[in-house]
């Protein structure tokens with residue numbers, strides 16, 4: 001049986017960032033990833049997130065893996081809210097003293113893989129973990145090799161970074177799952193066209209919510225609120241562009257272009273407690289899921305990694321185990337803060353089926369338009385002052 005110090009399940013942003021940091025700190029790490037490298041770097045199903053809180057950008061840069069992110073990403077100083085025919089600009093620098101950074105998750109994953117492999121790190125692609133044993137003494141990852149053999153990796157510590165359908169989560173005995181589903185989904189497109197504005201527009205419209213975002217000055221990433229049972233076949237390109245234009249009419253112009261990718265994302269919130277058992281820990285979507293409205297998912301993954309990284313390094317360098325014991329307690333603070341904000345943004349912007357709820361929602365939007373306090377609440381949470389902003393100093397500045 002193979003042995004290592006830290007075994008990680010999953011080469012998403014969480015698993016890769018943790019692997020990179022630990023390797024740099026001199027800890028032996030093995031990452032097991034079910035998919036191929038090509039799938040992670042190029043599949044349209046892995047386009048996903050694109051908004052980095054300032055603290056996430058800072059952590060990535062401090063870790064020495066942000067060269068392309070800094071060069072090719074876009075700095076944004078705020079967002080727009082469109083409602084009742086008006087366009088409200090929220091200036092994050094004025095409201096919260098920080099901005100955000102737009103850089104695609106898939107690019108970041110590609111960068112992290114490249115840096116880790118070039119530095120001699122080990123990622124076993126096409127190796128699916130099918131079970132976790134002995135969580136308390138020496139967590140052992142049971143995995144299937146590409147030729148179908150079952151093998152075991154015995155670890156001093158193991159980390160489940162295997163995303164929202166996590167097998168790792170299910171391996172923790174007695175784990176509590178707190179969750180909520182929403183009565184809508186997002187139909188997302190990636191299109192070869194000029195984005196509707198230079199910064200993101202969150203549009204609340206009687207026909208439903210729409211988000212206008214981007215991956216670059218010539219790649220638009222737009223979303224439409226649709227029913228949870230909606231099917232992609234019901235949305236040919238013309239219908240999508242027509243609906244996007246309707247939901248933004250009077251405030252900005254939508255420029256149609258070739259659609260490169262279409263997807264449907266159900267909306268749910270989920271948090272598990274505890275995020276650890278014995279010598280086994282959960283990070284990222286394996287431990288919590290947020291609806292994408294607040295752009296928090298990937299950022300939360302980086303927060304968890306910062307907290308767990310500091311605790312593991314304290315253990316390996318100083319023999320200090322107390323930070324590891326407190327991992328769940330520390331992580332749940334940023335997790336629930338982001339859950340709160342994501343829930344708030346989601347219910348503020350999506351039309352509700354109940355007319356009473358919907359009138360209340362409209363009143364909340366008007367209040368936000370007039371209240372500097374509410375605008376500051378939104379800005380502080382969006383840029384991540386209370387999430388990644390708390391952890392940048394956990395990541396040592398790389399030489």
Ligand SMILES: Cc1cc2nc3c(=O)[nH]c(=O)nc-3n(C[C@H](O)[C@H](O)[C@H](O)COP(=O)(O)OP(=O)(O)OC[C@H]3O[C@@H](n4cnc5c(N)ncnc54)[C@H](O)[C@@H]3O)c2cc1C
Nearest residue numbers: 010012013014034049129162163284285295296297298299
């Ligand atoms: C459409 C969409 C839009 C989003 N937009 C945003 C946004 O704007 N901002 C934001 O911050 N977040 C956003 N998110 C959320 C963000 O993508 C996730 O929070 C992020 O991917 C979490 O990273 P992770 O590393 O925890 O999990 P993942 O990225 O899901 O990575 C998990 C990895 O584990 C692997 N794996 C799974 N099971 C196994 C197994 N048994 N054995 C081995 N490997 C396994 C998977 O193949 C995968 O590579 C969005 C998500 C979606 C779907």
